[in-house]
Amino acid sequence: MPNGQHGQQQPPAGGQWYPPEWPDRIRALADGSLTPVEPRRAATVMLLRDTPAGPVVHMLRRRASMAFAGGAYAYPGGGVDPRDEDHQVGWAGPSQDDWADRLGTDARTAQAIVCGAVRETFEEAGVLLAGETPGTVVGDTTGDDWEADRLALVARELSFAEFLDRRGLRLRSDLLGAWARWITPEFEPRRYDTWFFVAALPEGQRTRNASTEADRTVWIRPADAADGYDKGELLMMPPTISTLRSLEPYGSAAEALAAAGAQDLTPVLAQAALEGGELVLSWPGHDEFTKRVRLGGSS
Numbered sequence: 001m002p003n004g005q006h007g008q009q010q011p012p013a014g015g016q017w018y019p020p021e022w023p024d025r026i027r028a029l030a031d032g033s034l035t036p037v038e039p040r041r042a043a044t045v046m047l048l049r050d051t052p053a054g055p056v057v058h059m060l061r062r063r064a065s066m067a068f069a070g071g072a073y074a075y076p077g078g079g080v081d082p083r084d085e086d087h088q089v090g091w092a093g094p095s096q097d098d099w100a101d102r103l104g105t106d107a108r109t110a111q112a113i114v115c116g117a118v119r120e121t122f123e124e125a126g127v128l129l130a131g132e133t134p135g136t137v138v139g140d141t142t143g144d145d146w147e148a149d150r151l152a153l154v155a156r157e158l159s160f161a162e163f164l165d166r167r168g169l170r171l172r173s174d175l176l177g178a179w180a181r182w183i184t185p186e187f188e189p190r191r192y193d194t195w196f197f198v199a200a201l202p203e204g205q206r207t208r209n210a211s212t213e214a215d216r217t218v219w220i221r222p223a224d225a226a227d228g229y230d231k232g233e234l235l236m237m238p239p240t241i242s243t244l245r246s247l248e249p250y251g252s253a254a255e256a257l258a259a260a261g262a263q264d265l266t267p268v269l270a271q272a273a274l275e276g277g278e279l280v281l282s283w284p285g286h287d288e289f290t291k292r293v294r295l296g297g298s299s
Contacts, residue, residue, distance in 0.1 A: 022187070022281070022293070023279060023293045025187040025188070025189075026187050026272040026279050026281065026293070027279065028187070029186055029187040029272060030272065030273075030274055030279070034187060036186035036187070036191070037188075037189065037190075037191050038191070039183055039184055039191035039192050039193040040079050040080070040191065040192050040193070041079070041080040041109070041112070041113060041116070041192070041193050041194075041195075042077060042078060042079050042080060042116065042192040042193065042194040042195070043077055043078075043080060043113050043114070043116035043117035043120060043194065043195050043196075043197065044074070044075045044076065044077025044078075044117070044120070044194055044195075044196055044197070045075055045076055045077060045117050045118075045120065045121045045176070045196075045197045045198070045199050046058075046075050046179065046196065046197065046198045046199070046243060046247065047075070047076065047121060047125060047127060047199055047200075047201055047207065048198060048199070048200050048201065048247075048253035048256060049200065049201040049219065049253060050200075050252050050253050051221075053221060054221055054251055054252075055221070055222075055247070055250060055251070055252055055253050055255075055256065056219040056220055056221050056222075057075070057219070057220060057221075057222055057225070057244070057247065058075070058076070058125060058201070058207050058217065058218075058219055059073045059074065059075060059217065059218050059219075059220060059225065060073070060074055060075070060076065060124065060125075060216070060217050061073050061074075061215055061216040061217075061218075062074065062215075071235050072235045072236055072237060072240070073218075073225070073234050073235065073236050073240060074236070074237070074240055075196075075240070076120055076121045076123075076124035076125045076127075077117070077120050077121075077124070077194070078116070078120040078123070078124070079116070079192070080112045080113055080115075080116035081112065081115070081116060081119070081156065081159065081160065082112065083159045083160075083161070084111060084112035084115035084116065084119075084159070084160055084161065085108040085109065085111060085112040086108070087159055087160075087161030087162070088161060089111060089115060089160070089161045089164060089171060090130075090161070090164040090165060090168075090169055090170040090171060091111075091170055091171050091173060092131070092133075092134035092170040092171065092172050092173065092174065093134070093171075093172055093173035093174030093175070093176075094173050094174060095107075096108070096110050096111045096114075097110075099111070099113075099114055099173065099178075102178050102261075102265070103178060103181075103195060103265065104265060113195050114171070114173050114176065115160045115161075115171065117176060117195070117197045117199075118130065118160070118171050118172075118176070119153060119160045119163075121199070122141070122150060122153070123150060123153055123154050125207045125208070125217075126141055126142065126146075126150070126205075126206075126207060126208045127141070127201060127202065127205050127206075127207055128141050128169075128202075128205070129171065129172045129175045129176065129199060129202065130164060130169040130170060130171050130172055131169060131170060131172055132168055132169060132170070133170070134170060134172075134174075137172060137175070137202040137203070137204075137205075138169065138202075138205070139204035139205065140204060140205065140206075141205060142206075142208070149163055149166075149167075175199050175200070175202070176197045176198070176199050177197060177198045177199070177256070177257045177259075177260020177261065177263075178195060178196075178197055178260060178263065178265055179196045179197055179198045179243060179246070179260055179263045180195075180196040180239070180242070180243055180246070180263060180264075180265065180268070181193070181194065181195050181196065181265045181266070181267045181268065182194050182196070182238075182239040182242075182267065182268045182269075183267050183268065183269045185269065185270035185272070185281075186269075186270075186272075187272060193267070194239065195265075196239065196243050197260075198247075198256050198257060198260055199257070200253035200254065200257060201253075207219075222244045222245070222247040222248045223248050225244050226241060226244050226245050226248065229241050229244075238270075238283055238286060238289040239268070242268075242286055242289075246263075268283055268284065268285065268286065269283075269284070270282065270283050270289075271283075271284065277294060278292045278293060278294055279292070279293040280292050280293075281293070
């Protein structure tokens with residue numbers, strides 16, 4: 001689960017994560033004593049399934065004991081494996097060149113990002129967007145042999161290309177839609193350049209909490225999750241709540257997938273500025289996340 005912040009402090013209103021170490025790090029960035037680290041590429045997937053009340057999205061809550069993103073709700077996801085740039089991957093759907101155009105990268109990088117999205121969904125939710133032919137998807141993936149492969153992927157003992165080849169599978173890139181791109185703020189010690197994707201739960205598969213980093217998983221309507229955030233009941237980072245709100249208008253998983261091609265993938269990067277006696281943290285185009293911190297103390 002790639003995330004953009006670090007720490008566990010929650011503000012008194014709303015569920016936006018605001019770690020206590022941010023002010024000092026923002027000051028250090030402003031005065032030049034902090035050098036930004038290079039963000040690591042990552043991918044995360046908003047997995048949807050239809051219900052009579054509308055589509056619901058699969059979310060995981062990171063264990064509160066974790067130093068990184070503890071207690072926050074997020075989607076399955078994680079860092080891109082560099083091996084996925086070079087390996088010949090069984091592939092179906094839009095080509096790597098097509099994905100490169102959509103993601104704003106070269107073809108090798110696009111392949112790695114899409115592989116990362118599919119692999120992390122399998123690793124953390126037990127759902128695999130792959131099939132033996134371009135028009136099929138695997139069924140139940142809960143057997144012992146699947147679990148052994150999943151654990152080998154998690155441990156990076158097995159590359160995703162090797163996993164697909166071993167099972168005679170092709171990644172179904174047509175089952176994914178690129179939705180958004182967020183880059184962790186420059187003052188953070190762990191930074192990710194994260195592409196958000198949308199996908200529908202394949203027929204015959206079911207999710208499970210396969211992540212050691214999560215203590216709870218839920219299927220929840222985007223509007224209900226956003227309401228929980230607004231009430232301060234569900235802790236989330238700006239990319240998570242922003243993408244949740246953007247899913248609310250769609251009446252089915254298919255509608256959301258059909259709308260993916262029109263989503264803006266311009267990277268969203270937080271900006272920190274000194275204004276008078278305050279540090280102002282903002283995400284361009286997302287005014288609800290603007291945070292003002294008095295230089296003399298806390299927000």
